[in-house]
Amino acid sequence: MAISISLQCLGLIILAAILLQTIAVAVSFMYFNKVLYTMQESFSRSSVSCLINANLRSEFEDSAAEDKKSDPCWQVTQQLHFHIEKTMADRFQKEISTTMRNKLTGGLPNLNPGFRGAPLPKVAAHVTGIVSSTETPAAEGSQSSRGYLGERIRGWEGQKGLSFLQNMELRGGELLVPRAGLYYIYAQTYFRLPSAGETEGDAKGEMGETKEEEGAQLVQYIYKKMNSYMVPILLMKSSRSVCWPQGQEPGLFSLHQAGTAFLQPADRLFITVSNASSMEMDGRASYFGAFLVG
Incomplete structure (x- = not known):
């Protein structure tokens, strides 16, 4: 009889421990998820703030400073600047290539099929x-x-x-x-x-009529x-x-x-x-x- 009561108590203790562990894991997951969401929102707001308030030209001119390179806002503006520069360079190169090709192939385009x-x-x-x-x-x-x-x-x-x-x-x-x-x-x-x-000086015809x-x-x-x-x-x-x-x-x-x-x-x-x-x-x-x- 005493052994049966001891086994029941042990089972209740194990069940309580498992329940407490589950609650702790759930609370930890919710906490870390909230922290992660807060960090993402903060980073997003800071990136948008950089795009709205930053002066790309001044940031680029000061890019040689070591303290700027560790600034997340500076990194965002730099990436945007390089993307714009690359896009404009590619477009300019394409337009120049087309112009030079037309110049080399002649003043007028060929009326090719289509x-x-x-x-x-x-x-x-x-x-x-x-x-x-x-x-x-x-x-x-x-x-x-x-x-x-x-x-x-x-x-x-x-x-x-x-x-x-x-x-x-x-x-x-x-x-x-x-x-x-x-x-x-x-x-x-x-x-x-x-x-x-x-035609002045042309010879006249046999009937005396000029060429005109x-x-x-x-x-x-x-x-x-x-x-x-x-x-x-x-x-x-x-x-x-x-x-x-x-x-x-x-x-x-x-x-x-x-x-x-x-x-x-x-x-x-x-x-x-x-x-x-x-x-x-x-x-x-x-x-x-x-x-x-x-």
């Missing part, structure tokens, strides 16, 4: 004038020995400035068609006729060549009758034409003009091109 968010047609080309290059002119009103009228223009640019080639090739002044389909074809040529002062009185016929032709047919086929032509300028200023004229034609793979497009010696090969005024529409 430029400025507007994708080009799957097959397209726009070539511009550079240096005039012509063949021997045909007799006016007659077919030349090569099967076309006018003087052929070979001096086209396909890669720089405003020009581009999208799945088309430029060979010897000809645009090579890569696939069959309906194409929209266009061309413009720009002419500069000399003034009366520049005779006037000039400006004609532009768009031809295509086929591998299965030896003679080039005339697709379009545009013409204009002009008078030679009588004043001191030269006469400026342009011819433009456009239309559609069904082309086969390996067909080639080229331009011929009358009075090729008077043609100005300015890339913004003399150009031609084509693109697939269906």
Whole structure:
């Protein structure tokens, strides 16, 4: 009987000890959690205070002092300063690299596929004038020995400035068609006729009429060549009758034409003009091109 009572007392003592230990652990956890929260809140407030009240420039200038390096507020402002400096340096480097790249690649951007968010047609080309290059002119009103009228223009640019080639090739002044389909074809040529002062002293014609009185016929032709047919086929032509300028200023004229034609793979497009010696090969005024529409 006495042994049973002793065991019960021992069990109660052990249970009480476990309960007290549990309470102590819970109280300790709550205390340390409160202390940690207080420290975090204090640090956060001090960091915000640093950002609001600190003078970044003065802090940076005084950064050499040893006592500043141990100040948490100084450390926060220094980290912010270095982050801002790094961000601005990276952005400046990116802008400088873009500017230098554009300067080295030319004054005008290339109109590559997808430029400025507007994708080009799957097959397209726009070539511009550079240096005039012509063949021997045909007799006016007659077919030349090569099967076309006018003087052929070979001096086209396909890669720089405003020009581009999208799945088309430029060979010897000809645009090579890569696939069959309906194409929209266009061309413009720009002419500069000399003034009366520049032509003074020219010989008169047999009927006594001067060159200025005779006037000039400006004609532009768009031809295509086929591998299965030896003679080039005339697709379009545009013409204009002009008078030679009588004043001191030269006469400026342009011819433009456009239309559609069904082309086969390996067909080639080229331009011929009358009075090729008077043609100005300015890339913004003399150009031609084509693109697939269906």
